[in-house]
C-alpha cells in the first residue's frame with residue numbers, strides 16, 4: 775500500500791493512525807505541490823489533495839473515505855463500535871472534526887504566515903476555535919477514549935489536532951491549556967500513549983520543526 779501524505783496534515787494523520795492501528799504496512803512516497811498537480815496524481819484524486827491511498831490497483835482520496843474503506847476492506851481490528859448507535863456517534867465526531875474543528879485549525883495555521891494573525895479582524899477566528907473546543911469538551915467524557923474502552927475512528931482525527939489546538943491557540947495569544955479542556959487533556963494522555971498516535975505525532979512535530 776502507498777499513502778500520499780504530508781506529515782504535518784491532520785487529515786493525513788488520521789489515515790496513518792488507522793493504518794497503524796490495523797497493522798497494515800504502507801509506504802509514504804515523497805509529495806510536493808508539483809506532484810499534486812501532475813496528471814498521474816490527478817487521476818488518483820481529481821482534487822489534487824492528500825491524503826490519497828493506493829491499495830493495489832485501487833486509489834482513493836478524502837481522509838474519511840479512506841478510513842471507512844480500510845475499515846471495510848481490513849475489518850480487524852475494528853475501528854468502529856459494534857452497535858449502530860456507536861457507529862453513528864463515531865461518525866459524528868469524525869464529521870465535527872472534518873467540517874468544523876479541522877478547518878478552523880487550518881485557518882489559524884495559515885494566518886500565521888499570511889499576515890492575518892494579530893489583526894483585530896482575525897480575533898473572531900481565534901474565538902471560533904475556543905468555542906469549538908468548548909463544544910467538544912462538553913460532548914465528551916473519555917473512558918479513556920471518546921466512545922469508551924475501544925479506540926475508534928472517533929479518536930483518530932483528534933490526535934494531531936489536539937497538538938494544533940495547544941500550539942496554535944498559544945501562537946495566537948489565547949492559549950488553550952489542560953485547565954480549560956480537562957476532559958480533552960485526559961483523553962489526549964490516553965490516546966497519545968498508543969504507539970500509532972505516538973509515531974504520527976513524532977513525525978508531525980519533526981516536520982513542523984518542533985522536534
Ligand SMILES: N[C@@H](CCC(=O)N[C@@H](CS)C(=O)NCC(=O)O)C(=O)O
Nearest residue numbers: 783784785822823824825836837838
Ligand atoms: N477533505 C479532505 C481535505 C484534504 C486537504 O485539504 N488536504 C490538504 C493537506 S491537509 C492538501 O492536500 N493541500 C494541498 C493543496 O491544496 O494544494 C480530506 O479530509 O482528505
